[in-house]
Amino acid sequence: MKKYLFLILLTLIGLYVFAAPLKVAFIYVGPVGDDGWTYAQNLGRLYVQNYFGDKIQTTYIESVPTANAVNVLKQLALNGYNVIYTTSFSYMDQTAEVAKLFPNVIFENCSGYLTGPNMAVYFGRIEEAEYLTGLIAGSMTKTDKIGYVAAFPTPEVIRGINAFALGVQSVNPKATVQVVWVNDWYNPPNEKEAALSLISAGCDVIKSETDSPAPLQAAESKGVYCIGYNTDQSSYAPKTFLTASVFNWGTYYKDDIQAILDGKWKTHNFWGGLDSGVVGLAPMSNLVPPQVQNLVNAMENAIKTHSFNPFSGPIYDQSGKLMIPAGQSLSDQDLLSMNWFVKGVIGSISK
Structure with a gap:
């Protein structure tokens, strides 16, 4: 009987883990109201949040100083975020540093060039x-x-x-x-x-x-x-x-998050042009x-x-x-x- 209850408990835990939304965070170099770079990035976040619904949970931190990026990234990882997008070249080194400390978290840096087993880069031509x-x-x-x-x-x-x-x-x-x-x-x-x-x-x-x-x-x-x-x-x-x-960042984020949800994500260096829609x-x-x-x-x-x-x-x-x-x-x-x-x-x- 105890063994039976234990198996039920394991099944319920598995269902809970499977059903838990993917936690996705974005850190921004400027304010979301700049009507420029950060505004465009946040439109991408809003697009995927609407597209995937309760499959994902997104958050953002705006106007993050470069000197504070490591602390912000560590805290997001400790708070259980599965995917963290750092949306400026100025965060590249900090992203690479923190990615090594949290190998089970996916990190992606926009417009950089450093990659790793759990770190990718992306940009548009x-x-x-x-x-x-x-x-x-x-x-x-x-x-x-x-x-x-x-x-x-x-x-x-x-x-x-x-x-x-x-x-x-x-x-x-x-x-x-x-x-x-x-x-x-x-x-x-x-x-x-x-x-x-x-x-x-x-x-x-x-x-x-x-x-x-x-x-x-x-x-x-x-x-x-x-x-x-x-x-x-x-x-x-x-x-x-x-x-x-x-920039149409939602195009990239949709495909990238879908790959993560499907278990098909791997490190990459994406640089899409007019033909990609990005x-x-x-x-x-x-x-x-x-x-x-x-x-x-x-x-x-x-x-x-x-x-x-x-x-x-x-x-x-x-x-x-x-x-x-x-x-x-x-x-x-x-x-x-x-x-x-x-x-x-x-x-x-x-x-």
Whole structure:
């Protein structure tokens, strides 16, 4: 009888464990209300929470300082979270450190490169979307001066600027892209000031790569065209917004969490482009002429089908040196370590 009761108890425990939701945590580098990077990440969290329902339980911690990341990660693991996404390159080393201490927890870092048995990395080839926005900017400028508000001179940002500039020059070889560094991911006052300085210098299209809509608001206040980043920020500049290069993180998180629930997860380095749906364009506004929209749609299809690569030669750097010969393309490793600007970009790699 005791043996029978024990078997029933084991069965009930097994059913409870099986039925327990997967606990998933996200740590964010900025506030969820930034309407940029962190807002886009949180949309992904909300998407999977709704998609999987009671199969998962999600939480997030916003504006986590890099210096405090290890403590936050340890506490989440101790609190029983099965999966922890760290949504910034600045958390990569800390994620790798804590992953070794909790081998039964899955850790994933966004935009990093360190992996391990229980640690993966993921990102989107946003530069493909940046190329498309460059086609629009190059077609819309009248002064042939385009401004780019950028965060930090990391390879990720540099290749985005370069892809944008290559798109610009493919339709307007005379146009230049002037870069101003904010040296912060989220700093609305500095982002606004950077945009206004570019407008004062004669730029009539402003491209933002930072996390707030401040550059777009500055452009709207001056009647200057603008192009956003991370999310569709059209509501902040309804009279001058053209489009935005955006992340759709829910696409990745859904497939990744499904693999975990199915017991098929393994370490990986995901870097999805336009063809994956993780990156894309916000709807183009009516300000963009039909012929330009048709060009963008055609080039988007060419990139998705791999019949065109924005980083195919010949491509020259700022000094005119041939960096990518005709018939060749940059490897992923070259893209991940990019530290030079293409011809037509005005600015320095240094901060």
